[in-house]
Amino acid sequence: MSTSIDNARVIVAISFDFEAEEDAEYLTADTPDFWDYHERQYGGRRGVWRMLDIFSRYEVNATFFICAAxxxxxxxxxxxxxxxxxxxAAHTIHHEHLDRLTPEAENEMFGHMQRMFGEFYGTAPVGFRTCFPSKHTLDFVADHGFYYDTTTRDDESPYRMHRPGRGSYIEIPRGFNGDAPWVGCPVATPLHTGRYNAAAEVFGAWRDEFDWLYREGERxxxxxxxxxHPYITGRPSRAKAIDNLLAHMAGHDGVYYATHLEVAQYFDRRSGTPAEAR
Structure with a gap:
């Protein structure tokens, strides 16, 4: 493992979207999905605790994007x-589909969300993520003073996002290599297959992604x-996949676990940010 972010060969930024039932089809569909709703509650009841235990054992830093509700x-x-x-960090209030809100309602959501975090923790988060951005979302990220955002999927490296007349912030693109597309859900929905993938299959995909980046990291x-997601990876067989990945990465020198804030601050101060400002 690496002792600092500066001399790391691969920086590993693991995040959890802690949303539990707030992301359930039950809350937004015309016909409520009872099973989907309760399956996602597992994240708050059990999954998040299992993840905290695993991360504690491997001494991993991570970022939790929490729905304020x-x-x-x-x-x-x-x-x-x-x-x-x-x-x-912030992950909206009720996992809102921001693309379905009016600009006024979306702006109000941002303000209320930050107040909720401030009242609970004593300070508002500086990072934001949404799964359903509107064409106004990135402007509101700048308006509400976030230091970084991690909504886009357009790169592998952070860059400075400029919003004309509104300021700028660090954008940390997130990959499509998390647990949702690989693991699916035990309940079939329009977004998921309804089957459990084997832990070995999930681990293999994550391992291959790390190994390739580690190879490129030599240059x-x-x-x-x-x-x-705690409700997905927090299940016992899925937890084995992330445990296997952490054990695999522990056998490599030059690996550094960072929070998203640490990544944003690091790329902010580095000269020659890999991607141009946009």
């Missing part, structure tokens, strides 16, 4: 996250982002 529905878990070496420092 969970501060009320799962306060004990949200407090436990605060105790560890983890960053707490140029690389960033691996991995977006996970």
């Amino acid at each position: 969970l501060l009320k529905s799962y306060p004990r878990a949200c407090r436990e996250i605060e105790k560890g070496p983890y960053e707490i 140029e420092q690389k960033l691996l982002t991995l977006c996970l």
